[in-house]
Each structure stands twice: as structure tokens, then as C-alpha cells.
Amino acid sequence: MEEVFVGPAEEAPSKGDTASAKGQVLLLTSISAISFFLFGYDTGVVSGAFAWVRDDLNLSDIAYETLVGVTTAAAALGAVGAAGLNESFGRNPCIVLASVLFSTGAAVMALTPTNMGATFAFWLLFVGRVTVGLAIGLATVTVPMYISEAAPPETRGFLLVLNDLSVVTGQFVAGLVNVGFDHAGRIWRASVGLALIPGALQFVGFLFLPESPRWLCQRGRVEEARAVLRKLRDGEHAVADELSAIRAEVEVIQREREALGLTPTPTTGERAALNGSGATRTGLGLGLGIGAAFGAQTGEASLWDLRAYWGHAPVRRAMTLGVVLMAMNQFAGINTVMYYSVAMMEMAGFNNEQSVLIACACDFAQMCGVIYSLFRMDVLGRRALALQSTALVMPTLLLLAVAFWIGNGVLALVALMLYLPAFGSGLSGVPWTVNSEIYPLSVRSLAVSQATAANWAFNSVVSFSFVSLSSAIGAGQTFLIYLSACIVGGAWLYAKMPETNGLGLEEVSQLFEKEGANFELAPGRLCTRLTGKWGYEQVDDQGGDDDEGHLVDEDSKAERFETLTTTHSPVVP
Template identity: 30%
Template sequence: MPAGTARPGRVALPPLTEGPHRRRLGLVALIATFGGLLFGYDTGVINGALRPMAAELGLTPFTEGVATSSLVFAAAIGAMIGGRLSDGWGRRKTIIALAVLFFVGTLAVVVAPSLAVLVLGRILLGLAVGGASTVVPVFLAELAPYEIRGSLAGRNELMIVVGQLAAFVVNAIIGNTLGHLDGVWRIMFAISAIPAIVLFFGMLRMPESPRWLVQRGNVAEARAVLATVRSAERAEAELEELAALAEAESHQRVLGWRAVLTNKNLVRILLIGIGVGIAQQLTGINSIMYFGQTVLIESGFDESAALIANIAPGIIAVIGAIIALAMMDRLDRRKTFIIGFTLTTLSHLLIGLASMLLPVGSAARPWVILLLVVVFVGSMQTFLNVAVWVYLSEIFPLHMRGFGMGISVFMLWVTNGFLSLYFLSLVDTVGITGTFFLFAVVGAIALLFMWRWVPETRGRTLESLEEDVTTGAIYTQR
């Protein structure tokens, strides 16, 4: 429904306007998404740091997997803890605490004298990454006007891929200029301390989520926050809507798992959130982001060339994220998901066929596979990655948002962790051909899930979505 029109039984919202409040909203989003930048850098840096790190610390293939996946499994725990903490502490304070955790984890990895200390540092970083993956999108979604919620909340995913691209570029530069030095991988990791410092000091000056404030009864503070990021008329109208919702929920507590499991509509939306998160990871996107250098070496590049060629997927990921943000508030979420899984599944099939039909040693083989990997990453980033994080941040009712987001992202990270742990073993067992054919089968199943069960959320306020989820009306709409 267009801005400025009344919704039955709800407060009419004046249209969005330009002015200092829009610039302030953009600044808040920029600072908060440094959490996404750290997410991307800390998950992507292992791509180029793993080989020199393994050589210095004497890691075996198994302990390489442990060093890589320890962050990912810890991120699953961080996602759950972060969601619950943000419900109690507030979104802003939780993000500040995560900035400290990012910095401490980075220090532990940089000075690690052994595998044990390295894994400890990676676990701390994983807790921070998982927390940021849950809290930052919710913070942005709750602060954004519903008309631009997709593009504003989606900025976090853009910053994630910018962080990954930064990691690939830093790895290539440092690896090819300082690769002869002992401990070069420590320099790669140390760079991430800079955005952690920016996030910490930046968030000290940022506001709290007005929706969270109203839920806690701080209406005056919520009014003050909205006045800085909305026009005066729009701020009052949104506050009235938030206050009405808070009044309706005044006798409800933030829901835990027992309360959710007794409501079939909440169980259904939770299962949909979990399914969307797992489906995103089963595309294998993070296997490319973590082990892209290894995949390119397997396809025929030498080690130095693979390190440089690995930048190409990072560049296309950023381009795809920019395109995704531009169309996020114009294209329905369901349509976006269906297009995305169609393209990624076709990419998997083509990668498998290229690996099977082009013989090892062929001059064309590495370049064809690199091109198809770039197409896959571009499709993923344009139609799935941004959309998934935006979708998860908006589908859950306020009283279970932290819990629902936490559980969904927990399962997303667990799936990511198992793929990280076993991806190289899978490639060793069935080769690139079998691995990507398997991804194609899973992608076809995910496509069916998106078409059959995922409801639409675009163009709706979080409050109207909450009503329809709670009553079950959202499942009958297409």
C-alpha cells in the first residue's frame, strides 16, 4: 500500500521526505554495518591465510578444517546468544559489546603461538560474527521506514561482501609482496582490528532501536530517536502505531521456545526462517568464499594465480549486492528467491559439466570454471544473499524477533560449519564434478521450498506483518 494511505484499523503514515533526518538515517546504517564488514573480513581472510598459517603452525588437513570451522560453529552459538542479548540489553549495546569481542578475538589470533590459542581466537571471532549476523539486520530493519526497509537492511549484506572482497585483496597483496616473511598470515588477520575500533566508537554515538524502546516502555526516548531519522509528522505517526502495538502486547512477554512451540502459526514462521537460512548455505556459497583458492587450484591455476583470480568472485559479489539493493524495494521477496535458486542451480550444473567435459591440463579448463564460479557468485549475491538477510530480519513478530532470528541464523551457521568442515573432503572424494552436481540437486529442492511455502513480506510495515503472522493470514497470501 502506498505511503500516506490508511490501512484498515491502523494509523495512516505520511509519505517519506528528504532532509537531514534521511542523512542521519544513512549515517546510522553506515556505522552499524561495520559489523557486517567485520563479518565479511573475518570469514574471508582465511581463504588466503590458511596455507601460510598451516605451514607455520604445522597444521594437518584435519586441523586446517578445525581452524576454519571453529569460527563458523562459534558463529552459530553467537547468533543465538546475540539475538537473546539484544532483546534484553538493546540492539545498540549488544553491537558495542560485539565490537569489543571482534577486537579481542583479532588480538588472540594475531599473537597465537599454537593451534589451541588460534582456535580460541577464532571462536571469539565466531561469537562476534554470529552475533553481528543476527543483531545488525534486526537493528536496521527496526530503524528503517517500511518503504525502504529492504534496501536499508540490505546494506549489511553489501558490507559483508565488501569485507570479503577487502580480505581477498589484502590477501593477494600481502601474499604476493610479503609472502616470504614468517607470520605473514598474522598481518592479514590484524587488519580487521581497524573496523572493530570504528564500530565501537561509532556505535557509542548512535541511537537505540525505537521499536525496542517502545517495547521496554521508553516512549519518550523512542520519540526522540524517531525525530532524528524521520520528519516530525512521520515520527509522530510511527510512534502512535508503535505505541498501539505495544499496548496490544502489554500482557505478553518476549517469547521463548516453549511459548513459540505452542502456537502453530509461530512454529510455521520459525520453520520457514530456518528453511530459508539453511537453503542459502546449501548453495555452497561460503565454500567458495572460504576455499575459493583451493577450488581454483583444483581447476588448474597455480597457487599465486589462484590467489589473484580469487579476487574476481569478490568483485562480482560487491556488484551483485549493489544491484540487489537497487531492486530490493521493487521486486517481491518470493520472486527474488525463485530467480536466485534457478540461476544458482543452473550454475552448479554448468560447473559440474565443465569439470567433467574439460580434461585436466586443458588450458581452457581453469578459465571456464572461474567464469562459471563468477556467474554463480553474482547470481547468489544479486538474488539471494541480500534478500535472505533482509527477509529474516522482517518476518518475525517483535515479541519473538530476537529468538526467531537467533534460531534461524543458528541453523544457517551450523549448516555453514558442516560444509566448511567437510567441503575439502567432499572435493577429495567426488571431485569438483560430483560436488557441484550435488549442490545442483539440493538447489532444486530449495527452489521447490521457496515456491511452495515461503510467504511474501515486501511493502508491508513490520507491525502489519506481525498481525498476519500471528493470525496465520500471511500463509494464505501470494
């Protein structure tokens, strides 16, 4: 039986320990976010470099749209495959693989010859774009999970928005690169080839970064998880309580899986693994299968299990929110701007050189909005930012529609400069942040993979259709479609989206046990709100710890914790 010492007599972590833990988390986040920088760089470079490719190879509209859109289709495929890879091999190896794919795709495109015919060049570029797309899909599933599972609750929103800031930074850098190479003779090979550098840096960095502590706990490798958390948390107490919180959640997961008719989980084996007995399994899930969660104790899970989870009301509510947020992220029209900003400005009457400069300014405008969300995500909360951003985006889409109806290029530019910070202030980062934190551990990889695949599917619809829709019904009417999506989606979010700010990952999923946006957790639940401190301190006279600083029974705390996570009764009547 494991005992931990809690209460006032515990020695507080030193300032040096606190600074070291924060530094480790920030370093982990920064190296992870290189994947999102590469995602942004690819998005941004397309608007300039591939417009030059179209002219260089004399591509048709369909061929041009194919090269732009195939990356998003491949990203959706990569996101689907990411679930099995993450659970079988862990977060760290998946991000390493993504960095290799990013670099390989960039090299293939940079080395594409044009002296062997346009058809050969087109297919080589197609292969490069597919490779980069697979990397993006894998990274956009894995990186947010990795960061959310390593970050403390009080700074999780800030750290996850760093991903979004990395995206727009990549887009901005790509815009500057496009401007530079436009003046140098439209050297598109150099533009796409520069992605090799950050891909290589991330590969090297991840050779020295740890695995996700939650994934290690799932596999029964509790002592390894403890060693990782000691580097990422302030003090032994925080480490012990976080491991205990994960333990309680896994016990709830076992009951849920059995109730849903999924693989039963032997409680005895699970407890042995949690107590560090070494009862683990090394088998890996293959294909759509997922490696066993918590070693032999939780059995095999697969993407097919999503059918059962869609029938489970709390998880269904969370997964619906995740998919709707991803739909809002795309059908607000952002990637028409990012992929086709040069073409849009040419439609509005600007010449090519002016359009490339405007595309660069667009990236900076969105960056301003994302910086705002970076510092407000853990203050205003996810729900407030999403609704605020949606309300600001809607009039700017209407203004864009009007600008294209009357053919006023200056008005189109003004509308674009207003639209981008409005989108960046919430709809850009909130969907990725919320999707990484709302799912129970048992379904997290599956649900994040599903939501990310949906995002890329929606992205494909938008990127494949914008040029064709603009030609068929006009750019103004196309922006009205995006406006309609924002109106419907914003109303749904207002009614259904709860606030997750300041809650631990093991607590957030409890928000979805009732319908609606205003459900509040009972007092004394799992985590202390807004502080990020694990809340066993509040489980006092009913089997929890004791405020006098005495030793307490960890099994008793876990049992009481389990009761709190499966009922909505307060600790204190």
C-alpha cells in the same frame, strides 16, 4: 488521553527535516554495517591467509578445516546467546560488544607466535577464531534487527541489503589484502590483524548512536523512543503514528502469550507505560532468559518459549520460512567458494598465485550481484529476487560439477564467475532481510537468533565437510549436492514465501495467518503499501481519524487498529 492532529491541515515536514532524517538513518545503517564488513573480511581472509597458515604450521586437513570451521560453530553459539543479550541490554550495547570481540580476536591471531611450536600457535589461533566467531554470531543477529527497527518501510530493503554489500566489500578488501601480502611474503598475521581498524571505528561510532526505538518501547521508555524517532522520521505525525502502531502490536502480543500459556501481561500496566507514566521495570533476564518486554508488563520470555511459538501456526510459518531461507543461503554452496576458493582453483589446476588473484575476482563478481539486489530489493521485492537468484544459481552449480568432472580449469573459472553474481543477486541478501522483518515484536529476538544460529550451523556443516567430501566423492559430486538443495528449496519458496516489500514491521507478521505465498492483506490495513506512511488515515468512519483535519481520540484509533490486526476484514465493506 493522548490526542494527535492528523489530516490535510498538518504541516508537511520541510525538505531539510526530511534530508536530516534520511541522513540519520543512513549514518546509523553505515556504522552498523561495519559488523558485516568484518564478517565478510573474516570470510575472505580465510581463503588466503589460512592457506598460508596451513603451510607455515604444516597443518593436517582436519586441523585446517577446524580453524576454518570453528568460527562458524562459535558464531552459532554467539547467535543463540544474542537473544537474551538483546532483550536485556538492547541492540546498541550488543553491537558495541561485538566490535570489542572482533578487535580482540584479530589482535590474538595477529600476535600468534610460531617460535613456541605449531601446537601452541594452533591453539592460540583457535582462540582468536572462536572470539571472532562469537562476534559474528552476535552481530548477525543484532545488526539486521537494529536497522529494520530504525528504518522506514519504503527503504528498509535497500538499507538491509547494505549489510550484504558490506559483507562482499569486506571479502573483496580481504582478497586485495591477500594478493598484496602474498607478494610481500605471505604475511598472514598482518592480513588477520587489519580487522582491528574497522572494529575500533565501529566501537567509537556506537558511542554516539541511539538505541532501537522499538526496544525502548518494549521497556516502557516511550519518551526516549519518541526522541529517537524524531531524529529518524519526517514530522511529528509519523512519529506519533509509529508509536501507536507499536502499541497496538504489543496489545496483540499480550493476548497471544496468554493463549499460548506463557507469562500473562497486565493490560493496565502496559497502558500506563505506553502513555508515558514511567511504570517500568529495570530487572534484566539472565542466561537464556530475556529481559522483560515492555518493562513489567510482558513478563519474562526465554528461548524455551520457542517451543510454544512453534505450536502457534502463524509464527511457525514465519519461523519455518526464516530457517529455510538460511538453509538456502548456505546449502547453495557459497561458503565453499568463499572459504576454499584458493583451494578450489588449485584443484582445478591453477597455481597458488593465480588462485589468490582469482579469489579476489570472485569477491568482485559477487559484489556486482549484490549491487543489483541493492537497487531492486524495494522494487521487485524479496520473493521475486529469491526465486530469480535460485533459478540462476542452479545451472551454474551444474556447470561447476561438469568442470570438475572433466578437469577443465577454465570452465570451472567461468562457472564460478557466473555463480557468484547469480547468488549475490538474491540468495545472498534476501534471507537476512526477510528474517529481520517477518516476526512479531514478541518473538523477534528469539526467532532471529534461532534463524541466525541455524545459518551458522548450516555454514559449519558446509565448511567442515567440503574438503573431506571433495576427497571422498569428488568436487563435482559435491556441487551436485548443493544443486539438489537449490531445487528442493526453490520449489518450497515458490509455494510458501509471501512478499513483504513495502510493509511496516507491525504489518508483515499478519501475512502468515494463512498458509501459502499469495495471501494479501485486506484493504486499509495497518500501513499504506509502498509508501511507508502509517495507515491510520484509512481508519476513517469506524473509530479512526477524520479527513477534515480534526483532533482524534488516540485510544479509539488504537482500538480500531487492534481489531484490524486480529481480523482480516476490510475497513470499508
